[in-house]
């Protein structure tokens with residue numbers, strides 16, 4: 001379903017060139033739960049962003065069901081991303097000025113009806129067991145609660161693929177376990193294709209498949 005073909009990403013820091021992702025090919029099938037594991041600086045976040053249409057690779061292709069996503073026009077790429085991919089980040093990236101319900105619903109306001117967006121946001125918060133916090137602001141939530149809100153937000157447009165960058169990176173043990181359970185639930189119950197990147201082996205071991213990344217290269 002998501003086919004990464006010979007992807008390379010170079011960054012330029014002043015005169016220095018950084019090869020963040022080095023000729024990576026990876027095939028992810030529908031229903032997969034894949035963990036990409038590596039140390040800090042290995043290229044995990046860069047690769048995840050490229051997979052989700054957030055960052056143009058220097059070379060190579062990202063094919064989703066045969067469509068070369070970086071050959072879409074900008075507006076179609078944004079549309080593809082909003083309909084197909086949900087992102088969850090280590091530091092949540094919630095909007096501090098919006099309450100929980102609005103944070104979850106906002107990505108679907110852009111698609112039209114405010115009322116139905118809020119209804120779906122409410123349902124997701126209930127599904128994730130955090131609806132009682134719907135009028136709270138992010139600063140009033142614990143880390144685990146924030147991450148649940150971030151999951152709800154990622155799911156608002158019912159994406160086929162969920163991409164998570166160190167989703168437990170900033171959480172205590174109990175909240176980590178909640179996220180582990182949630183990832184499994186979304187993969188099995190909701191049939192989401194789940195891809196996580198992490199340096200946490202314990203988390204990775206819950207996935208159906210693990211690949212390692214080191215210095216931008218995928219190994220076994």
Ligand SMILES: Nc1ncnc2c1ncn2[C@@H]1O[C@H](COP(=O)(O)OP(=O)(O)O)[C@@H](O)[C@H]1O
Pocket residue numbers: 011012013018019020038039040041042043044045046047
């Ligand atoms: N925007 C950027 N500009 C320059 N270098 C970057 C940028 N983003 C990442 N890098 C470099 O690319 C390498 C991989 O980074 P990253 O993908 O964030 O790794 P990881 O997520 O595994 O810690 C690192 O050496 C990092 O410094």
Ligand SMILES: [Mg+2]
Pocket residue numbers: 044045046165
């Ligand atoms: Mg990272």
